[in-house]
Amino acid sequence: MxxxxxxxxxxxxxxxxxxxxxxxxxxxxxxxxxxxxxxxxxxxxxxxxxxxxxxVPGGLELLDLAQINDWLESSVKAELADVDLQLSMGSTNEKAMQETQGANCHGRLYLAEQQSAGRGRRGRPWVSPFARNLYFSLVWRFEQGVAALEGLSLMVGLALVKAMEKLSIRDVQLKWPNDLLSQGRKLAGILLEVNGEASGECQVVIGVGINVNMPNELGAMIDQPWIDLKNISGEVVSRNRLVAEVLNELVVRLRSFERDGFAGLVDEWQSYHAMQGQPIVLQVGGKEIAGVCQGVDGSGAILLQTATGVEAFHGGEVSVQRSV
CATH class of the missing domain: 1.10.10.10 (Winged helix-like DNA-binding domain superfamily/Winged helix DNA-binding domain)
Incomplete structure (x- = not known):
């Protein structure tokens, strides 16, 4: 202590x-x-x-479970089985994945002031300075198997955008399949990992990283253009209120997603899509496929208009870049 x-x-x-x-x-x-x-x-x-x-110049806001609890909706509190808050973890997702092996961890939340080995998509490092940004993982159990998870990362991204709007943070867009952008720069990322049976019950670790108040000297380590909430809003956003509002939005949407999947969210998601109707290039394995982005379908696949028609591509080894 x-x-x-x-x-x-x-x-x-x-x-x-x-x-x-x-x-x-x-x-x-x-x-x-x-x-x-x-x-x-x-x-x-x-x-x-x-x-x-x-x-500490500018002071410091530490994550505080009592403060977070004050902002949480009562129905959301009931869904959170346990909260593991630590000053430092290797990775909140990694710890969650270890503890979900053979154990029911539904509703468990992992929070860290800092990650010493934070990860993004495809194992890329996630720069995680101490007590400046938000890093958490939430475990959620699905009874219908992996097939029922189509579009989940897109729904999570939408929940993050809506939570930020509650804090009057605008100009946030979605990039398929798991990033949030503002002014064309990366603001947040989502990493989903699954433990369980392909056709039976599984537990999903929903990892979220949001740039809140990134120090410039550490931001220089990031290998792509980035932005934080301070740059968007002009002030330092409370991380305690932010995590509470994200959970308020996310937990409700997870319950709806369990019943209805992603199909009913397509129009709402596309209204925030950064590349809607834009020329893009998909990297699929070792190939590049150029076309015009036509949004996403009910399964969360990205739709690309090419010379041969509209094709659907799912996640995994697919990445998206704006055409130049």
């Missing part, structure tokens, strides 16, 4: 001397210095001024 207690003091953004911090936590000044070094290595910006002490 020492690190969390230390961070709780630094959260106000003011200077605190090493002596003050040591007395508050019952540890030596050298131990405080070592903790500060570790936090800096984890990507937290800390100012150190001789004679004044340490401060």
């Amino acid at each position: 020492t690190i969390r207690s230390l961070l709780s003091i630094l959260a106000d953004g003011k200077f605190h001397s090493g002596r003050e911090l040591g007395e508050a936590l019952g540890i030596s000044r050298s131990a405080i210095w070592k903790h500060m070094r570790r936090l800096e290595e984890d990507g937290l910006e800390i100012y150190s001024v001789k004679g004044r002490g340490y401060r």
Whole structure:
């Protein structure tokens, strides 16, 4: 608890001397210095001024289960079986996948202030600075098997957009199959992983990463154009309220998805589609296929108009780029 207690003091953004911090936590000044070094290595910006002490510029909002709970709808609280909140995990998805092996983890939520080995689609690294963005995984059980999951990542993306609209965050679009964009730059990503039988009951780990307040020096490590909520809204968005609003939207839509699938959401999803009616290039395995994007179908497949007609492509080894 020492690190969390230390961070709780630094959260106000003011200077605190090493002596003050040591007395508050019952540890030596050298131990405080070592903790500060570790936090800096984890990507937290800390100012150190001789004679004044340490401060986190702009302050810090730690994830707080009590605050999150205050924003959650009562029906959503009932669906969350357990919440695992840690300062650091290798990957929230990885931990969720390990714990769902042979166990019923429906409704379990995994939250981390930082991921040391965060992953995106196709195993790409997900830059995860400490206490600046949002990283979580939610486990959901489906009784109809993997075939019933068609379009799930698209539904999750739609839930994220609608949650952001509740926070007055506009100009967010969807990129098939699992990204959110704003101003043509990546804002958030979704990673789905499945444990269970192809034709029977399975548990899906729904991993979400949202750029909330990305430090520029760490953003330089990202291999594509990116944006965060601070750049969109002009202010730092509360991560506690954000995760609550995302869960409020996501859990309700998961229940509907279990009954009705994705087909009834096609028009709504396409209204946010960044590449609707645009020339694009699909990379399918080692091939590139050019055409005009015609949206998605009821199974969540992307539709491409080519010289030979309209073809449907599913996820897996398919990726989308705007044609240049």
